[in-house]
Amino acid sequence: MGIFGQLSKYNWIIIQIFYSRMDIGSFLSAFKSKIKSLTGKAISSERLAELMDINAEKLRGWEKGSLPRKEDDRSKLKLFFHLKNLDNIPKDAPATSAKKVVEQLQEKLWIGKAVVSKKEVIALGKKIPMRLDEQEFAEAFPDWKGIPVYNVPVSAGFVKHYQDENTYEPIYHLRDPRFKDCNFAAIITGDSMHSEIRHGDYVVCQEVIDRSFIVYGDIYYVVAKNGLETCKYINAYVLDAKNRIYDEDRILLVPKNENITPSPLRKDMIDRLYKVKGIIRGY
Known part of the structure; x- marks a missing residue:
């Protein structure tokens, strides 16, 4: 050369x-x-x-x-x-x-509506005292990044592809020990769960693999095979309240908003099911 x-x-x-x-x-x-x-x-x-x-x-x-x-x-x-x-x-x-x-x-x-303070993170369900405080938890699990928080509405398309980093990128990871078993947090839209969950809030979700174990009275995000996508309380479908007879094959989706009518859904129509374990206030 x-x-x-x-x-x-x-x-x-x-x-x-x-x-x-x-x-x-x-x-x-x-x-x-x-x-x-x-x-x-x-x-x-x-x-x-x-x-x-x-x-x-x-x-x-x-x-x-x-x-x-x-x-x-x-x-x-x-x-x-x-x-x-x-x-x-x-x-x-x-x-x-x-x-x-x-x-x-x-x-x-706050930087826009994506970043929130601790006081705006609300855990749902039974309150179980933590054995570790947050600092001790971080020291005990140093490799846990936290749950990914996405600045996009939760939807059927989102829950199927949110793990694809080329499609969805989290805005940050929430290191809250109460949600270590959760999969993600994303924005909820609509007012069917107002005022407990408001339009624009982030819901912290845990996927339910065993569909036979549903806690009635808790909030879930449901993706059905017929195209239904909704966040509601899930209750038992009552056939005879007096004699406590229930339909084991159906559930009742109950909104917080009293202006919206509850709707039944067959269990075999559920495509994906996520338990809402927390809320991050959107505003």
């Missing part, structure tokens, strides 16, 4: 390295775009500066291409965005940083 061939190979390596990196201005712009795609709402420079505990004018200057000079500013940037350095930022850093920041802030503030 001649000297020109060697130079061309060397230049190609330099070009590859150069174009796989980005400056701080490009990073901030891409980061804000990723936040919007994850949460469904844009985050302003002022709000971002507030979260970082810096001057908004200073942040806008960095967004336009100026470089942070003070070591304190550089440290804040690296710490907040989980960056190793600011001089050679990888192209995939905005996506990685956005995921980490959203997950880190989920218990502290």
Whole structure:
């Protein structure tokens, strides 16, 4: 190989390295775009500066291409965005940083309607005292990421494909020990369960594999073979209340909203069944 061939190979390596990196201005712009795609709402420079505990004018200057000079500013940037350095930022850093920041802030503030505080997470059903508090639980199960929370409505299509990362991507993982046996949380739509579950709330769901074990009076998300998709209380289907005679082959789907009529469903028509074990308030 001649000297020109060697130079061309060397230049190609330099070009590859150069174009796989980005400056701080490009990073901030891409980061804000990723936040919007994850949460469904844009985050302003002022709000971002507030979260970082810096001057908004200073942040806008960095967004336009100026470089942070003070070591304190550089440290804040690296710490907040989980960056190793600011001089050679990888192209995939905005996506990685956005995921980490959203997950880190989920218990502290709102970014759009996707991130909620602990007081807005409600466990349903029988309250059993935890033997471990949340910190002890995290130490005992360090590899558990938490349940994935999706910023999309729960539906028949969603429950069939939510595990496909190419189709659905969680906005964060909820590390709440009360829901360790759950599969996911996603948005509920409609007002049939209002006011217990409101339109726009997130329901924390656990798939029910054994259909013979249904706790009457609890809330379930039901996907039926006839196209029905609904979130309701499930009760026994009563044939004769006085003599306590029930239809073992049917259930009764009962809404919280008294303006909506309960409806029967044959058990063999259930395609997928999920017990709603918690609610994350959507607003």
